[in-house]
Amino acid sequence: MTYKGRFAPSPSGPLHFGSLIAALGSYFQAKSQLGQWLVRIEDLDPPREMPGCAKLILKTLEEYHLEWDGDILYQSKRHDIYQEKIDSWLNSGQAYYCECTRKQIKAQGGFYKGICRDKKLTNSQGCAVRLHTPEPVYQFNDIKHGELTINPALAKEDFIIKRRDGLFAYNLAVVLDDLEQGITEVVRGADLIEPTGRQISLYKLLKKTPVSYLHLPLALGNDGQKLSKQNHAKGIQNDNKKVLLIDAMKFLGFHIEPDMYNARMDEIISWGVKNWSISMLPKSTGSIPLFSNRSL
Template sequence: MSYVGRFAPSPSGPLHFGSLVAALGSYFQAKSQLGQWLVRIEDLDPPREMPGAASLILKAIEAYGLEWDGEVVYQSQRHHLYQQQIDQWLASGQAYLCQCTRKQIKAAGDFYLGTCRDKELTNRSECSVRLRMDHPVSSFIDLKHGEMTIPEALSREDFIIKRRDGLYAYNLAVVIDDIDQGVTEVVRGADLIEPTGRQISLYKTLNQAPVSYLHLPLAMDINGNKLSKQNHATAIDPNTPKPTLIKAMQFLGFKLPKDIADGRIDEIIHWGTKNWHIEQLPQQIEITPRFSNDAL
């Protein structure tokens, strides 16, 4: 099977250093194996999105020398696929409506106990939709870190695939899209290790072979917080990309020769593709770069 990878940012803000690391890691892994690298905009949650962010993200990807294959896919245009699968599962009993609120679940120990599993609720407008957890996954193999364990309680929970407010859940959408796009391997930040078990369980529920996974180290700020849009990470500069590109590649374990670091963006990316290997990645899950967030 030919390799298909992807980079799937959410448009809640422009790209920052941590998201550039994820983009580069997924790109180098795909291109080093002569595979395709897809870009998908995961615009599932309009209240959290920043107007114009999707366009800024695509422009930044181009400025940093990364060329995607095929057309950019937007999750906001794929709601019919998610709903179709949910309707099938509701009809078969694989999924069910749940009227429990977050407050009620928190009061029960912050874990859903299957309260509505056998109630046969019918009013969709006041309920979320949960998947019956028939294929719990408590561990998986990461290509860099080996066996990764997921908390037992989390692995057995009937989780939400459509929220009470009508928005589709990330876990459902990402798996349906990866299957539909033929993705064979997911390379992403280590902050998404925990949802991996639920995503593998969705593959099993759909009678599909799961993809393989590679989780990259997270860039942390000096206070120990993940560089993220929620933590107001500084946007990367698309106008002078080379300094940040070199720092991101060094973060991923590259040791760039001076003649390469002095070259053009396309030459640096080409060199990175030829010299990429998983073994170079740091063993740590979280790393604080040796430069300030403001310097990015």
């Protein structure tokens, strides 16, 4: 089976250094196995999107010579697919409407306890849609880290597949999209370890074989916060692309010789593909400090 990996950024901000690490990790893993590397724009949340950001992200990938295979998939064009699956589960009783608010769930200990599962609510206004999960996933195997355990209380929750505001939930969309694109392995940041159990449970419900997973450690900024759009990480700058590329590769465990700084960007990427190895990745499943402040 041909290897298919993907990079799936959200257009809520430009690519930052942490995004570059994830893009490079997924690209090197795919290309080192002579596989395909696809790009998906996860534009599920219009209120959080930045106008023109999707084009900016794609332009940045091109500037770093990260060339994707095939067409770009946009989640905003797949709403009918998501809704069709939700409707089928609502009709079968596998999914149900839930009127519980975050405040109510927090008052009950922070985890949803299935309160609306048997209410048989029919009015969707102001309700989320939850999926009753008959087979919770408490552990899964990560290619680098081996067996990882998920919080049992979180694993057995009936989780949301459509939000109260009418937007589709990430866990549903990402699984349906990975199936649509034929993804065989997902390489992404360790901040997405917890949702992995829910995604595997969706594969089981759909009677499909789950993808393999490889989680990369997250980069910490000078303030001790992980580099993310939520924490307002700065977008990567165009005036020091080569330095940022090499710093990101160092973070992933590459040993970079001094003469590499004289190579062209495309030559550095090609060298990275040839010399990539999962064994050199940091062992951490959490966040680790950057090696150089200039990466910020």
